[in-house]
Amino acid sequence: MGLTLFEARGVYKRFPGVLALAGVDFRVRAGEVHGLIGMNGAGKSTLVKIISGAYAPDKGEMTFEGRRYAPHTPADAIRTGVAVVYQERTLVPFLTVAQNLVLGREHTRFGLLDEAAATRQTQSLIEQLDLPFRPSIPVRRLGEGERQLVDLMRVLSHRARLIILDEPTAALTPEETERLFNVVQRLRDQGIGIIFTSHRLDEVLAICDRLTILRDGQVVYTGSPSARSRREIIDLMLGRELTERDVRQQHTAVAPALSVQHFSGEGFYDVCLAVGKGEIVGLAGLVGSGCTALLETLAGARRPRQGTMILAGRSVLFRSPRAAIKQRVVLLPEKRSEKGLIERLTIRDNLVLPSLQTFCSFGFVRRSREQQAATGMMRQLRITAPHTEFSVRNLSGGNKQKVVFGKWLLALHATDGAVFLLDEPTEGVDVGAKVEMWTMIQDLATRGAAILIASSDLDELLQLCDRIYVLRRGRIVNQFQRGAATQADLLHAMALESDVEPQSTKTGAMGAEG
Amino acid sequence: MSDEQAMSRVQTEAQPERGHKAFSGDVLFDFLSTYGTVFALFIVVAIFTAISPRFISSDNIINILHEIATLTIVSIGLTICVAVGEFDLSVGTVASLAGIVVSGLIVRQERSALVAILAALGCGLAFGLLNSVIVCVLRIPSLITTLGTSAIAVGANFAYAKGDSIYGRFPSTFKFIGQGEIGPIPTAVVIAAVLTALAYVFLNQTRWGRYVVATGGNPQAARLMGINTLMFRAIGLTAAGLCAALAGVVLTSYLGTGQPTGGDVYTLDALAAVFVGMTTVRPGQANIAGTIVGVLILGVIANGLNLVGAPFYLQQIVRGSILIASVSLAVIREEIRLF
Numbered sequence: 030m031g032l033t034l035f036e037a038r039g040v041y042k043r044f045p046g047v048l049a050l051a052g053v054d055f056r057v058r059a060g061e062v063h064g065l066i067g068m069n070g071a072g073k074s075t076l077v078k079i080i081s082g083a084y085a086p087d088k089g090e091m092t093f094e095g096r097r098y099a100p101h102t103p104a105d106a107i108r109t110g111v112a113v114v115y116q117e118r119t120l121v122p123f124l125t126v127a128q129n130l131v132l133g134r135e136h137t138r139f140g141l142l143d144e145a146a147a148t149r150q151t152q153s154l155i156e157q158l159d160l161p162f163r164p165s166i167p168v169r170r171l172g173e174g175e176r177q178l179v180d181l182m183r184v185l186s187h188r189a190r191l192i193i194l195d196e197p198t199a200a201l202t203p204e205e206t207e208r209l210f211n212v213v214q215r216l217r218d219q220g221i222g223i224i225f226t227s228h229r230l231d232e233v234l235a236i237c238d239r240l241t242i243l244r245d246g247q248v249v250y251t252g253s254p255s256a257r258s259r260r261e262i263i264d265l266m267l268g269r270e271l272t273e274r275d276v277r278q279q280h281t282a283v284a285p286a287l288s289v290q291h292f293s294g295e296g297f298y299d300v301c302l303a304v305g306k307g308e309i310v311g312l313a314g315l316v317g318s319g320c321t322a323l324l325e326t327l328a329g330a331r332r333p334r335q336g337t338m339i340l341a342g343r344s345v346l347f348r349s350p351r352a353a354i355k356q357r358v359v360l361l362p363e364k365r366s367e368k369g370l371i372e373r374l375t376i377r378d379n380l381v382l383p384s385l386q387t388f389c390s391f392g393f394v395r396r397s398r399e400q401q402a403a404t405g406m407m408r409q410l411r412i413t414a415p416h417t418e419f420s421v422r423n424l425s426g427g428n429k430q431k432v433v434f435g436k437w438l439l440a441l442h443a444t445d446g447a448v449f450l451l452d453e454p455t456e457g458v459d460v461g462a463k464v465e466m467w468t469m470i471q472d473l474a475t476r477g478a479a480i481l482i483a484s485s486d487l488d489e490l491l492q493l494c495d496r497i498y499v500l501r502r503g504r505i506v507n508q509f510q511r512g513a514a515t516q517a518d519l520l521h522a523m524a525l526e527s528d529v530e531p532q533s534t535k536t537g538a539m540g541a542e543g
Numbered sequence: 544m545s546d547e548q549a550m551s552r553v554q555t556e557a558q559p560e561r562g563h564k565a566f567s568g569d570v571l572f573d574f575l576s577t578y579g580t581v582f583a584l585f586i587v588v589a590i591f592t593a594i595s596p597r598f599i600s601s602d603n604i605i606n607i608l609h610e611i612a613t614l615t616i617v618s619i620g621l622t623i624c625v626a627v628g629e630f631d632l633s634v635g636t637v638a639s640l641a642g643i644v645v646s647g648l649i650v651r652q653e654r655s656a657l658v659a660i661l662a663a664l665g666c667g668l669a670f671g672l673l674n675s676v677i678v679c680v681l682r683i684p685s686l687i688t689t690l691g692t693s694a695i696a697v698g699a700n701f702a703y704a705k706g707d708s709i710y711g712r713f714p715s716t717f718k719f720i721g722q723g724e725i726g727p728i729p730t731a732v733v734i735a736a737v738l739t740a741l742a743y744v745f746l747n748q749t750r751w752g753r754y755v756v757a758t759g760g761n762p763q764a765a766r767l768m769g770i771n772t773l774m775f776r777a778i779g780l781t782a783a784g785l786c787a788a789l790a791g792v793v794l795t796s797y798l799g800t801g802q803p804t805g806g807d808v809y810t811l812d813a814l815a816a817v818f819v820g821m822t823t824v825r826p827g828q829a830n831i832a833g834t835i836v837g838v839l840i841l842g843v844i845a846n847g848l849n850l851v852g853a854p855f856y857l858q859q860i861v862r863g864s865i866l867i868a869s870v871s872l873a874v875i876r877e878e879i880r881l882f
Contacts, residue, residue, distance in 0.1 A: 330767055354769040368767055371760035373827060382757055383768045389750045396748075436768070 040089035064237035082106035122169035174205025286479035292336035296322035311494035319503035320483035328360035329353035427462025445477030591847035611842035612731035620786025627779030638806025641791030646801025650711035667788020671781035709801030721796025
């Protein structure tokens with residue numbers, strides 16, 4: 030058990046109209062990983078910004094290593110030994126790892142850059158953390174997870190003793206997450222304090238020594254994560270009892286609504302799969318395994334190279350998303366802000382866009398009709414915003430995703446027989462909204478929709494899906510029935526090269542369909 | 544950190560039901576940032592009125608509206624084009640070409656005004672479609688495409704008229720377009736006003752108009768929502784070409800001669816008007832009402848500078864500065880991203 034490294038007492042922060050932090054006490058020990066969780070708006074990011082010097086608290090005081098700590102800027106905080114590793118990388122892609130590491134405080138000899146010293150320093154850090162790359166590799170050749178590790182190294186080279194990891198795993202594959210956790214554990218063993226925020230509760234529980242839960246700007250729990258059940262933690266975050274999710278019955282589809290045979294395209298090869306009416310089918314795969322490419326091709330956004338696609342018994346080829354939508358095949362894309370929404374426009378605009386013709390007569394939009402539909406959908410999906418004319422950009426992740434959902438519900442009228450392709454449907458969504466999303470997905474299936482979900486949240490797939498296909502390097506390598514797999518089984522299939530041939534034993538029944 | 548920064552961060556961070564409540568400071572800030580440009584217009588008007596009381600006379604107001612009618616026509620087309628997310632740098636030279644074609648056909652080929660006008664509009668349509676094909680089929684950025692076709696329009700212009708001005712007698716029906724009046728209002732102003740109204744209804748109240756705005760807002764998302772984004776890009780580029788040609792026709796009638804470079808300035812002026820428009824009414828979005836504010840600012844300043852006897856070169860410097868200032872404002876406020 031380490032000594033107190035950082036302490037905040039009675040921290041208040043008020044923004045115009047919002048009390049973001051209402052007297053927060055928060056303590057991090059040296060050599061611990063401290064989880065900081067809460068719903069969107071609970072005050073997590075405000076607290077992180079105060080600790081990292083981006084905001085000043087209105088009231089309250091902080092100490093770091095026993096001394097008063099009141100940074101005026103993030104640079105101040107870094108000099109003192111407190112640093113944040115942000116989600117957005119701040120690396121220069123064309124410089125090497127070593128060059129990035131010393132950027133802004135290069136070693137010089139006689140006025141010239143001393144690359145050798147930079148390389149030595151980088152190499153020693155790489156060895157210390159047991160990382161898999163060389164100092165001389167350009168950052169642009171590294172993957173997302175590796176770049177984050179470079180960022181982390183840079184923070185360490187500034188002699189940070191308190192490191193804040195703000196949603197570090199959001200963009201990482203399970204494999205990369207694993208490696209990050211190894212590094213985090215090494216740092217902890219060296220006596221560094223780590224604050225860890227994440228939407229993924231499993232990760233927080235797995236890595237953290239202690240946990241602080243924020244709700245409405247106040248600390249509602251501090252202590253060991255193992256002292257509370259997962260369920261209790263979620264209830265603490267939400268401040269209410271979660272409605273009991275009904276356990277889904279295994280659904281066995283009679284005939285597939287959508288199936289593909291020997292389907293190939295950019296990034297996936299020889300895929301055979303089927304989704305039945307009322308069925309929820311999962312796609313598990315690491316980044317680059319072809320899940321996104323496959324879904325986008327099924328939705329008409331990309332062209333397939335080979336193979337057949339059969340929808341409701343007829344062979345189809347979609348030349349555009351428009352064609353797919355007409356056949357009631359709709360995509361909820363990954364990166365919803367970039368692909369799923371027009372952020373500049375209002376909630377109403379986004380909700381009615383795909384179904385606009387139903388609110389028009391002679392090409393003119395009937396404002397009252399679309400208004401009515403948008404208001405109804407906002408209420409039905411419980412989108413939290415003051416009104417329909419609110420800009421989508423200012424919504425939380427969960428509410429954004431509800432708008433994406435809502436626009437298809439409006440466009441499809443009846444969901445019976447429709448095909449929903451969901452790509453990372455709950456990424457960056459808080460726990461409460463995630464549960465709502467799951468309920469919506471199950472509801473769609475109950476009402477006869479066929480659903481195909483790609484997710485890097487394996488727990489999500491295991492909870493929701495009747496069957497799960499595992500993709501590796503663009504090929505289906507395994508298939509699991511509901512209840513037949515654990516997270517470890519899935520990870521094993523997703524990440525390991527050896528074993529089974531594509532469409533092996535367990536897939537027998539489905540392979541023949543369509 | 545300033546209060547505004549804190550406010551804007553709260554907007555994105557705080558829980559919706561708490562963060563979205565309007566507080567008076569926020570409302571005032573929103574209002575000023577949305578309508579600041581309109582105030583700027585009033586201030587400019589007030590300054591010129593103070594210097595020269597004649598400025599605000601009804602004669603001069605009609606005069607200003609007459610002067611800006613052609614720029615309004617070009618800018619309306621360009622607004623639709625920018626709203627869909629494309630640029631058109633060829634509007635000026637296409638307007639010049641249309642002006643030369645209409646005057647040449649009437650004076651040199653002795654065709655009827657109607658035939659000549661249709662031929663000139665045909666030129667605008669042709670360039671709009673050419674731009675559309677290059678942008679949508681060959682996938683060349685419109686900025687480059689229209690820079691190229693702009694030069695082609697100059698070439699076509701010189702090939703037809705050898706670079707000479709075209710003088711001669713125009714039929715009175717043709718002169719009515721640019722010089723006539725309907726009641727107290729010049730015909731050109733009526734044309735510009737009708738076009739403005741049509742474009743406003745198109746962008747704000749029709750399905751296609753909504754698709755134009757959606758495509759400009761996020762082409763990738765719009766396509767995934769089933770919108771035929773290529774078609775709407777083509778519509779935007781074609782609207783810009785057609786309006787430019789119409790402006791060229793009106794300009795020729797207004798001047799009473801065909802000037803080989805008469806419309807060239809419209810590229811800069813119309814872009815300036817559209818960008819000024821993007822700072823107001825619907826910040827970050829090309830919109831008709833904003834564009835009209837932009838055209839008025841440019842027109843009022845041009846007229847006012849003339850009236851107070853400012854040196855001629857000041858005109859160009861002021862226009863260039865307005866273009867840069869409006870774009871800077873929008874970029875600083877992160878309302879538009881260029882490239």
